[in-house]
Amino acid sequence: MNIIYLIRAVAFNSFFESVRNRFFTLFAVFAFTAVYASLLAGVMAVDQEARVLADFGLALIELTALAYALFSASSALLKEAETKTIYLVFSRPVPRWAYLAGKLAGALLTAALMLIVMGGIHLSLLAFRDFGLPDCYAWALAGTFLKLAVIISFAFFVSLFSTSAVSTLVISSVMWTLGHFAAETRFLAEQAPGLKGAAFKILLWLIPNLQIFNARDSAGAACALGPAVFFSAAAWVAASYLAALWMLSRKEF
Amino acid sequence: MTVPAVLFTDVEKTYKRPRLLGAEYHAALKGLSFEIKAGEVTGLLGLNGAGKTTIMKLITGLLFPTAGIVRVFGHSPADSAAKARVGFLPELPYFPPQIKPGEALFYYGRLSGMAGAELAPAVDSSMEKTGLKPHAGKRISEFSKGMLQRLGLAQALLHKPELLVLDEPVSGLDPLAIHDIRALLAGLNSEGRAIFISSHSISEAEKLCSRVLIMVRGSLAATVTREHWESSPGGLEKIFVEAVK
Numbered sequence: 001m002n003i004i005y006l007i008r009a010v011a012f013n014s015f016f017e018s019v020r021n022r023f024f025t026l027f028a029v030f031a032f033t034a035v036y037a038s039l040l041a042g043v044m045a046v047d048q049e050a051r052v053l054a055d056f057g058l059a060l061i062e063l064t065a066l067a068y069a070l071f072s073a074s075s076a077l078l079k080e081a082e083t084k085t086i087y088l089v090f091s092r093p094v095p096r097w098a099y100l101a102g103k104l105a106g107a108l109l110t111a112a113l114m115l116i117v118m119g120g121i122h123l124s125l126l127a128f129r130d131f132g133l134p135d136c137y138a139w140a141l142a143g144t145f146l147k148l149a150v151i152i153s154f155a156f157f158v159s160l161f162s163t164s165a166v167s168t169l170v171i172s173s174v175m176w177t178l179g180h181f182a183a184e185t186r187f188l189a190e191q192a193p194g195l196k197g198a199a200f201k202i203l204l205w206l207i208p209n210l211q212i213f214n215a216r217d218s219a220g221a222a223c224a225l226g227p228a229v230f231f232s233a234a235a236w237v238a239a240s241y242l243a244a245l246w247m248l249s250r251k252e253f
Numbered sequence: 254m255t256v257p258a259v260l261f262t263d264v265e266k267t268y269k270r271p272r273l274l275g276a277e278y279h280a281a282l283k284g285l286s287f288e289i290k291a292g293e294v295t296g297l298l299g300l301n302g303a304g305k306t307t308i309m310k311l312i313t314g315l316l317f318p319t320a321g322i323v324r325v326f327g328h329s330p331a332d333s334a335a336k337a338r339v340g341f342l343p344e345l346p347y348f349p350p351q352i353k354p355g356e357a358l359f360y361y362g363r364l365s366g367m368a369g370a371e372l373a374p375a376v377d378s379s380m381e382k383t384g385l386k387p388h389a390g391k392r393i394s395e396f397s398k399g400m401l402q403r404l405g406l407a408q409a410l411l412h413k414p415e416l417l418v419l420d421e422p423v424s425g426l427d428p429l430a431i432h433d434i435r436a437l438l439a440g441l442n443s444e445g446r447a448i449f450i451s452s453h454s455i456s457e458a459e460k461l462c463s464r465v466l467i468m469v470r471g472s473l474a475a476t477v478t479r480e481h482w483e484s485s486p487g488g489l490e491k492i493f494v495e496a497v498k
Binding site: 002005009017020083084085087089091092094095252253 | 314315317336337339345348360361364365412
């Protein structure tokens with residue numbers, strides 16, 4: 001059996017299921033909020049409207065995509081188990097690793113489409129207000145995608161041992177928040193004495209540094225994400241995938 | 254000698270339920286041994302909690318035995334070689350309501366390793382056999398329970414399995430749907446497929462099966478052949494009631 005074909009089948013099924021579900025409702029919410037925010041920004045930001053609109057829009061894109069990605073990743077496997085759809089999958093010659101890879105690929109594909117469409121809406125709005133393409137825009141979206149990839153794969157792993165989609169959502173959100181405080185945790189690890197410092201150092205190994213994916217934090221040409229950033233994302237995705245696979249291969253349905 | 258479709262040897266299955274302190278164990282199957290011959294229609298009867306669904310899940314590799322050996326056509330149920338020869342219909346199967354039956358069948362066909370020129374005729378044939386063709390244009394949300402069950406059967410038949418494992422295939426269906434499904438299963442058996450049916454309905458088992466296994470609290474209480482129940486006063490029902498009492 002062609003494994004790539006199998007992974008593609010699971011990925012596209014997962015992707016189209018997302019598209020059929022709550023996908024476009026979120027786009028509408030995003031578009032409405034972006035338009036409304038642009039009006040507010042116009043009033044409040046005065047001469048900084050372009051900057052505010054760009055940053056606000058990118059933050060909104062990230063949060064909207066994150067919310068959807070976490071909801072979808074937290075419930076994807078659980079829903080298939082609850083509806084017994086998974087019986088129809090695993091009673092077939094589908095290796096569990098291929099199924100998991102397909103589900104993950106489907107979730108990443110959904111996240112990528114969300115970013116592209118919301119980015120398009122955002123840029124249209126900027127163009128409508130006669131603002132040009134913000135600096136590092138594509139890199140900012142790429143960084144957001146890498147962040148989403150890390151947190152989606154982590155959510156898949158958590159969903160395999162947590163008792164509900166809500167607890168997966170909470171744990172993954174905590175991880176996402178902690179990931180934005182990696183520099184502060186590193187500082188604490190260096191400053192704290194003895195056991196406390198050691199605990200913070202261990203924590204640094206268990207939390208992905210999501211700050212490195214914020215392309216627009218660096219000014220000018222340096223905003224391009226380096227190979228180390230892509231490698232870091234790939235390593236976290238791979239680690240979460242392998243941990244999830246370890247859980248899934250032992251799971252009974 | 255022909256390899257049996259299913260072979261259970263001293264199989265035990267214990268469920269572990271984690272508790273705040275330690276865990277709670279529940280033995281669902283105890284020392285279970287039986288076999289299902291290729292081409293045979295075998296029924297599985299028992300009260301709720303007797304272990305019927307556990308047996309079905311062990312055959313399809315959804316559960317792993319705690320002890321003992323399960324073999325499907327001589328392979329471990331987790332092997333692709335075994336799964337490729339088994340079609341499974343769980344009780345009350347779910348399909349996404351927004352799609353059409355053909356789309357669901359194409360997906361499950363792909364998961365069974367079918368592609369290209371092989372896939373479309375397989376979907377077409379499954380829909381034809383299960384009587385779904387006139388409803389091909391409808392969304393699954395418009396399907397009745399009987400039609401959903403037909404779709405469940407259609408996905409199980411897609412890859413032309415040699416063994417059909419059916420968990421309560423006529424549960425909750427109206428008499429006409431039951432009649433149609435019974436005729437369909439009889440037709441599939443006449444093509445040489447082994448069928449293993451779990452059911453609460455003694456009369457259905459009587460009509461379809463050549464042999465029935467009666468489970469009581471995780472153990473095999475009796476194996477009854479058609480000749481046996483047809484020659485017994487009171488038939489299969491009396492044998493069943495005596496076994497489970």
